Amino acid sequence: MNLLPIFIKVSGRRCVVVGGGEVASRKVETLVRAGARVLVVAPELEPVLEAARAAGKLEWQEARFAAGHLAGAALVIAATSDHDVNAAVSREAQDLGIPVNVVDRPALCSFVMPSIVDRSPLVIAISSGGAAPVLARMVRSRLEALIPATYGKLASLAARYRDRVKEKLPTGSARRIFWENTFEGGIAERVFAGQEDLAGRDLEIALDRASDARTEGEVYLVGAGPGDPDLLTFRALRLMQKADVVLHDALVSDAIMNLVRKDAERIYVGKKANNHTLPQQEINALLVKLAREGKRVLRIKGGDPFIFGRGGEEIETLAEQGIAFQVVPGISAANGVASYAGIPLTHRDHAQAVTFVTGHLKNGTSDLDWPALARPNHTLVIYMGLEALRDICSNLVIHGLADSHPIALVQDGTTPRQRVLVSTLGQMPDAAREAGFKSPSLIIVGEVVSLHDKLNWYQGNLQPEH
Numbered sequence: 001m002n003l004l005p006i007f008i009k010v011s012g013r014r015c016v017v018v019g020g021g022e023v024a025s026r027k028v029e030t031l032v033r034a035g036a037r038v039l040v041v042a043p044e045l046e047p048v049l050e051a052a053r054a055a056g057k058l059e060w061q062e063a064r065f066a067a068g069h070l071a072g073a074a075l076v077i078a079a080t081s082d083h084d085v086n087a088a089v090s091r092e093a094q095d096l097g098i099p100v101n102v103v104d105r106p107a108l109c110s111f112v113m114p115s116i117v118d119r120s121p122l123v124i125a126i127s128s129g130g131a132a133p134v135l136a137r138m139v140r141s142r143l144e145a146l147i148p149a150t151y152g153k154l155a156s157l158a159a160r161y162r163d164r165v166k167e168k169l170p171t172g173s174a175r176r177i178f179w180e181n182t183f184e185g186g187i188a189e190r191v192f193a194g195q196e197d198l199a200g201r202d203l204e205i206a207l208d209r210a211s212d213a214r215t216e217g218e219v220y221l222v223g224a225g226p227g228d229p230d231l232l233t234f235r236a237l238r239l240m241q242k243a244d245v246v247l248h249d250a251l252v253s254d255a256i257m258n259l260v261r262k263d264a265e266r267i268y269v270g271k272k273a274n275n276h277t278l279p280q281q282e283i284n285a286l287l288v289k290l291a292r293e294g295k296r297v298l299r300i301k302g303g304d305p306f307i308f309g310r311g312g313e314e315i316e317t318l319a320e321q322g323i324a325f326q327v328v329p330g331i332s333a334a335n336g337v338a339s340y341a342g343i344p345l346t347h348r349d350h351a352q353a354v355t356f357v358t359g360h361l362k363n364g365t366s367d368l369d370w371p372a373l374a375r376p377n378h379t380l381v382i383y384m385g386l387e388a389l390r391d392i393c394s395n396l397v398i399h400g401l402a403d404s405h406p407i408a409l410v411q412d413g414t415t416p417r418q419r420v421l422v423s424t425l426g427q428m429p430d431a432a433r434e435a436g437f438k439s440p441s442l443i444i445v446g447e448v449v450s451l452h453d454k455l456n457w458y459q460g461n462l463q464p465e466h
């Protein structure tokens with residue numbers, strides 16, 4: 001982010017617009033809507049501005065721009081077609097410490113004018129910092145379509161009750177829950193239906209019944225998918241926006257954590273610098289403790305919480321302690337990584353079955369059922385198998401698969417850093433070591449791997465970081 005988004009109060013303050021054409025007219029209109037006292041400096045006014053002047057909505061200084069015109073201004077906009085004039089306005093404003101915008105000249109601006117979705121008093125401002133104004137406008141039109149025009153009325157209703165709600169519910173968390181219920185439930189529906197009186201009555205009733213007494217919280221066990229934030233489910237995103245506190249670990253990327261409610265408390269329970277994770281029992285106990293404090297606790301996990309995620313153990317404890325919880329499935333690494341690597345897990349010609357196993361070593365060896373795994377027409381997906389890669393390849397060969405059997409290794413699948421290495425059981429251990437593959441990496445074994453060359457569609461490193 002190279003610009004700080006803020007909203008400036010201009011109500012009753014002088015704002016100067018230099019220029020009297022159509023572009024200036026649009027800027028004036030926005031300033032007038034925000035309650036500014038607008039002074040237009042221009043030798044001539046186009047008809048809309050002239051009408052606004054006649055209606056007393058602006059003052060007009062009938063002149064070319066000159067030093068002194070900016071005196072006392074809260075902010076300045078230059079919208080002339082003359083580059084020298086625009087540059088002079090920018091210089092003088094910056095000398096005087098007045099925020100200045102020069103239309104379509106980012107280099108001369110100290111602030112930019114965003115695209116606006118106006119649901120006053122709710123206002124959404126969108127800016128690309130001058131990089132892609134058309135994109136910003138497209139986002140704006142999407143939001144225009146998404147946010148009902150009546151949202152402004154909902155915000156006005158909230159403004160009328162804000163102080164009373166604060167008085168009745170002194171704690172921030174009780175107020176947040178009250179407002180969330182108001183904005184998501186029947187009261188909001190009444191406003192959207194144009195029944196504002198009834199909405200006000202319902203809000204009074206809800207406020208009478210509301211209490212600051214601490215209620216028991218809830219735990220959301222949420223699968224975050226393998227890395228690409230676009231692979232989150234709608235429900236995951238909704239609960240991420242609702243949580244008061246989040247327990248996360250290294251498998252959940254920053255791009256995903258950025259979508260969690262900004263003011264939620266974050267607790268890292270993954271591997272620390274000393275390579276120690278918080279023991280599972282301590283995580284379970286922490287979830288119970290936080291929920292008992294009345295918090296909405298998001299336990300977010302990479303992939304799917306029920307696939308090699310120990311999610312089952314966490315909610316077993318919650319169930320035993322009578323804590324409410326819900327589980328949101330996520331796209332597991334096997335599904336996400338295989339799709340993004342162009343390796344179908346089953347295929348009529350190559351594999352009629354797929355097995356997910358963990359390659360995690362216990363006491364330095366893996367005790368997998370090798371005869372069952374070393375089968376033709378079968379895809380084997382191995383989680384956490386990088387460390388044991390050599391052991392895995394040799395066991396599969398010992399138990400019947402050919403040295404030349406295809407195998408793929410995918411690191412950081414579905415993210416812009418995705419790397420795919422395709423080899424054979426005989427050569428993969430050396431190839432992976434040479435290529436320096438690191439965790440998280442997933443192993444896929446089977447004839448389906450040979451399809452990668454043809455179906456490889458994802459150009460991760462060509463895509464921008466989320």
Ligand SMILES: C[S@@+](CC[C@H](N)C(=O)[O-])C[C@H]1O[C@@H](n2cnc3c(N)ncnc32)[C@H](O)[C@@H]1O
Nearest residue numbers: 303304307309332333383384412413440441442
């Ligand atoms: C503790 S398991 C968690 C699995 C997770 N619950 C799931 O459903 O994907 C971690 C392992 O998942 C695999 N994994 C997770 N995300 C991955 C990714 N983006 N790319 C490759 N492998 C990944 C790796 O094998 C990693 O060692």
